[in-house]
Amino acid sequence: MDTRVDEIAERIYRLSTFLPGVGPNGLTFNQFLVDAEEPLLFHCGQRALYPAVSRAAARIMDLRRLRWVAFSHIEADECGALGEWLAVAPQATASHGAIGCAIWLNDQASRPSRALADGEVVDLGGRRVRRLDTPHVPHCWDAGLLYEEATATLFTSDLFTHAGDPPALSRGDIVGPAISAENQFGFTAVTPAAGATIRRLAALQPRTLAVMHGSSFSGDAATVLDSLADFYDDRLRKDLTARA
Numbered sequence: 001m002d003t004r005v006d007e008i009a010e011r012i013y014r015l016s017t018f019l020p021g022v023g024p025n026g027l028t029f030n031q032f033l034v035d036a037e038e039p040l041l042f043h044c045g046q047r048a049l050y051p052a053v054s055r056a057a058a059r060i061m062d063l064r065r066l067r068w069v070a071f072s073h074i075e076a077d078e079c080g081a082l083g084e085w086l087a088v089a090p091q092a093t094a095s096h097g098a099i100g101c102a103i104w105l106n107d108q109a110s111r112p113s114r115a116l117a118d119g120e121v122v123d124l125g126g127r128r129v130r131r132l133d134t135p136h137v138p139h140c141w142d143a144g145l146l147y148e149e150a151t152a153t154l155f156t157s158d159l160f161t162h163a164g165d166p167p168a169l170s171r172g173d174i175v176g177p178a179i180s181a182e183n184q185f186g187f188t189a190v191t192p193a194a195g196a197t198i199r200r201l202a203a204l205q206p207r208t209l210a211v212m213h214g215s216s217f218s219g220d221a222a223t224v225l226d227s228l229a230d231f232y233d234d235r236l237r238k239d240l241t242a243r244a
């Protein structure tokens with residue numbers, strides 16, 4: 001198993017492992033490393049991926065420098081190797097939103113974790129990440145995303161999931177492939193709040209979307225986010241009409 005490293009924005013690295021057996025076309029599992037005075041890892045990856053992902057991360061920095069490990073929601077691909085990362089990085093603090101800490105992280109982390117409030121900014125020294133609560137978007141009630149202000153990078157977690165092993169960074173269409181994956185897997189909790197939650201992310205006007213499964217995106221990310229919000233609003237309307 002091999003994990004590839006690509007710099008998708010200045011000093012923001014995508015650690016990508018392609019698993020060909022997931023779904024009909026395979027799926028990439030991407031963690032992101034933000035290099036700063038206090039480096040941050042967004043998502044741990046599954047425990048089985050830890051040897052490959054940590055080897056890749058070690059090509060970028062001494063893992064003992066890691067100061068933060070952050071999450072969007074609780075699932076194995078986001079959180080599985082939490083224990084392994086905390087063991088290799090003794091100065092790292094695990095952090096999540098208030099709900100995620102209460103229902104999971106405070107119990108599972110081997111040392112005190114840090115709950116971030118909605119909108120709270122963590123100064124990493126050279127990079128600043130803001131926590132954005134996005135309950136049930138893409139799924140799970142603890143869901144939230146991170147936005148890095150200096151590079152205008154939004155870490156979208158499972159939003160924009162698309163299959164296969166596409167390039168690390170795309171300037172092309174990622175909405176079409178994301179809609180195909182959504183229609184195939186149905187992974188998003190399409191509630192009445194979903195569209196509005198995604199439009200709030202668009203209002204940040206990100207320049208880069210760091211996508212957990214598939215290509216990251218560089219370009220007019222606000223338009224791309226608005227398109228995805230339109231799709232979910234439309235999906236909800238159709239579902240409700242069909243059930244009326």
Ligand SMILES: [Fe+2]
Nearest residue numbers: 073075139158
């Ligand atoms: Fe997920």
Ligand SMILES: [Fe+2]
Nearest residue numbers: 077078158212
């Ligand atoms: Fe995921």
